Amino acid sequence: MKVGKLDSYELQKIIDSNRGIKREDVRIRGGIGEDCSVIEFGDFECVVSTDPITGSENGIGKLAVHINCNDIASCGVEPLGILVTIMAPETSTLTDIKTVMEEISEECKKLNLEILGGHTEVTSAVNRMIVSCTAIGKGKKNSAVSTANAKPGDHIIVTKKLGMEGTFIAINDKFERVNKFLTEEEIEEAKGYIENISVVKEGRICGQAGVNSMHDITEGGVLGALWEVSSASKCGFEVNYDSMPISEVTRKICNEFCVDPLRFISSGSMLITCKDGQKLVDLLKKNSIEAAIIGNITKEKTIIIKDGKEEDVAPPDSDELFKIIN
Known part of the structure; x- marks a missing residue:
């Protein structure tokens, strides 16, 4: 099998035929494109999501916190806590594990999160450290935004720069190679992308603004x-x-490794759909969040216009990151 996410069609079949039972108190169920489930609790609802970090060794604790909290933010609510599972290879040291947990704790402090529990073990089943988190958020009843609510005519907005996560990973994991064609200033810029990897702020703003749908841009890119x-x-x-907002550093990385920047892992960017895109862009910029309108939701066609020509967009395959780290 290919490295990366399963084929969307095959994954959907597996999910749909293996859901256990359906409970009435689950308002939104996870699925293809719907990274969170929303569970009703009286006047409130609980939003949950889980994801591992498998494509990076450096900054793995930071990334694990943010990619999971970003899922919660894409529902328009704030995360309140996470559970952490660490699977460490036999080559790991106690210091390695401690360093990852310190990273996780530091990021949780920034986001006002509590580490609620988890599991840690050393195992021969992995050849590098895997960190998987489950994030939990809380909102008022019926407040969570669904990914599945985009409507024809909506503007499509993305925040910040695309490919930040992939660029950060490439800089750290392939430093000797990138050091040959990037300037010192460009390398420092890319290393700083990790500090902009959270979309919790824009998720909260967009949730309050009443957008139709949100989705954080992770594996598979925009x-x-x-x-x-x-x-x-x-x-x-x-x-x-x-x-598409792509930095010059990311373009250079993508050119060097023959990577498509639009299919490059992009945590730190939020995809949003709403009726009045310019009004939302202005609101985000007022709150110091860069944003751009990149297109519209349509009834059927899935196309990108490049060099004046329409190109059909194929379903997501393995993330372009794996061309760099494998």
């Missing part, structure tokens, strides 16, 4: 996120390549 949103919402999209 095109993968667009496919998941459109599949979950049973609609299409039309986006413009020239409108």
Whole structure:
């Protein structure tokens, strides 16, 4: 099998036929494009999501916290705690594990999170450290935003720069190679991307603004996120390549490793759909969050306009990151 996410069609079949029972107190169920489940608790609801970090060795604790809290933020609510599972290879030291937990704790302090529990073990089943977290958020009843609520005519907005996570990982894991073609200033810029990896702030703002849908852009990049949103919402999209916010550093990394920046892991960017995109962009910029309109939700077609030509967008495959780290 290919490294990375399973084929969307095959994964959907596995999920749909293996859900246990359906409970009435589950308002939103996880699925393709829907990374969170929302559970009703009287006047409140609990939002839960889980994800591992498998594609990075450096900054793994930070990334593990943020990719999971970003899922919660994509529902428009704030995370309150996480559970942490660490699977360490036999080559690990106690210091390695301690360092990861210190990273996790430091990021939790920044986001006002409590570490609620978890599991840690050394095992021959992995050849490098794996960190998996489950994040939990709390909101008022019916407040959580669903990925599956994008509507034809919506503007599509992305925040910050695409490919930040992938660029950060490439800089750290392939430093000797990137040091040959990037300047010292560009390397420092890319290393700083880890400090902008959270979308909790924009998630909260967009939730309060009443957007139709949100999805944090992770494995599969912006095109993968667009496919998941459109599949979950049973609609299409039309986006413009020239409108995609990509930094020059990321472009250089992608050119060097023959990577498509639109299918490059992009934690730190949020994909949002709403009726009045410019109003939302102005609101985000007022709160010091860079944002750009990249296209519209459509009824059926899934296309990107590049060099004046329409190109069909295929379902997400393995993230382009694996071309770099494998």
